[in-house]
Structures are given as structure tokens and as C-alpha cells.
Amino acid sequence: MRRKYERKVPTKGYNDKVRINYDRRQPTFDYLKYLRIVRYWAKRTHGVGLADLEMILFLYSERLFKRSDFNDYEEIFSWDVSRFNKLLRDGWISVWRKSKGSEVALYEVSYKGKRLIVSVYKKLSGEEPISESPRYNPIFKKSSPYTDKIYRRAIKRMNKATEPQRHPSQE
Numbered sequence: 001m002r003r004k005y006e007r008k009v010p011t012k013g014y015n016d017k018v019r020i021n022y023d024r025r026q027p028t029f030d031y032l033k034y035l036r037i038v039r040y041w042a043k044r045t046h047g048v049g050l051a052d053l054e055m056i057l058f059l060y061s062e063r064l065f066k067r068s069d070f071n072d073y074e075e076i077f078s079w080d081v082s083r084f085n086k087l088l089r090d091g092w093i094s095v096w097r098k099s100k101g102s103e104v105a106l107y108e109v110s111y112k113g114k115r116l117i118v119s120v121y122k123k124l125s126g127e128e129p130i131s132e133s134p135r136y137n138p139i140f141k142k143s144s145p146y147t148d149k150i151y152r153r154a155i156k157r158m159n160k161a162t163e164p165q166r167h168p169s170q171e
Contacts, residue, residue, distance in 0.1 A: 031124045034158045038123045040151050041130050044139050046116055048092070051077050053120075056092055056109060060117045064096055064106045092116075126162035130155045 042048050048056070058073050059065055070084055077083070087093045092113040099105040109117070122128035132155065134140040139148045139155065 034124060034162075037151060037154050037158055038120055038130070041123070041137070041139065041155070042116065042120060044148070045137060047090075048116070051080070052083070052087060052092070055083065055087065056113050057117060057120075059093065059107075060109050060114065064108055066104050066106060068104075070107070126165035129159040129162065129166065132156065132159065 039050060039053060042053055043050070055070075055073065055077070059070070062069060067084065074080075074083060080086075084093075088095075088107075091110055093107050094110040095105060096108045097103070097106040119128065123130055131137045132140055134142070138144065139151055141148075144152075
């Protein structure tokens with residue numbers, strides 16, 4: 001085997017251009033790129049864990065649902081007996097119709113839950129930045145733990161990367 005300085009064809013260096021593969025298609029939808037950051041933001045600002053957030057996302061698309069619909073989807077989550085009552089108590093879901101006679105009670109995602117879901121969707125699509133003000137976002141408070149400081153940098157990078165989607169250039 002030849003030594004590096006004896007090679008006939010020089011190898012690609014750090015600054016050498018690498019051929020771009022033009023056959024590769026850019027993804028048209030890249031919403032979930034910042035899912036972890038948005039999920040952490042929802043957890044810290046609204047006190048919603050991953051399982052609760054996923055349940056609210058599912059129920060949001062269901063519109064009206066029965067307790068049995070909730071239980072059917074809850075089977076794939078970790079075991080939590082009080083999840084339904086906790087979401088109801090905390091105001092994430094509300095009673096749409098109380099049970100009467102043979103009619104079962106119907107529930108819906110509350111206004112509070114709908115606002116959270118819409119905000120999560122807007123943040124994932126880049127339409128809305130995550131607030132960097134400590135007044136609105138506890139992650140940016142000075143007394144926050146180390147994990148928040150790591151996520152703080154990630155939020156700033158995310159807001160900077162999604163800014164062109166919020167403010168398209170006027171051409």
C-alpha cells in the first residue's frame with residue numbers, strides 16, 4: 001500500500017467540494033424535526049407530560065369522544081389509572097354532554113387543550129416561535145436548572161432556523 005504522499009490521486013480534503021447528489025429529494029414536510037424541543041416547552045410551560053400530550057393530540061382529532069374511546073387508545077400507554085380524571089380535573093378535556101338514562105357521556109378537548117395543540121402545531125411548522133422571554137417561558141428564567149439552559153440554546157437555534165418560514169423575503 002502506498003503512503004499518503006505517494007498516492008497518484010489526491011484524496012478529498014476538508015475544504016474540497018464534495019459532489020452534491022442531485023438525485024436526492026428534499027423532504028417536503030419536516031415538521032417533526034424540533035418535536036423534542038416543542039415537547040419539552042409544553043412540559044415546562046403547561047405541565048403536560050409526553051403521554052398526556054399524545055393523548056390530547058389523539059383526542060383533538062376525535063372531536064367528541066366517549067370514555068370507552070379514551071380507554072381504547074389509552075391501552076397503548078403506560079399504565080395510569082387516573083389519567084382521564086387528571087386531564088378532566090386539570091381542564092384539558094371537558095364534558096360536552098352528561099350521561100342521561102341510556103345516553104353515554106360525551107367529552108371534548110377543552111378550549112385550553114385546543115389552544116395548546118394549535119400552539120404546538122404552529123411551533124412545529126415554524127409559523128410561531130417559542131418565546132424567549134422569561135415572563136412567558138419558565139425555561140428562560142435565571143433560576144432554571146441546567147437542563148433548561150441546554151434547551152434554551154436549542155430553542156434559540158430553532159427560532160433562528162425557522163425565522164425564514166415566518167418572514168418570507170419580499171421578492
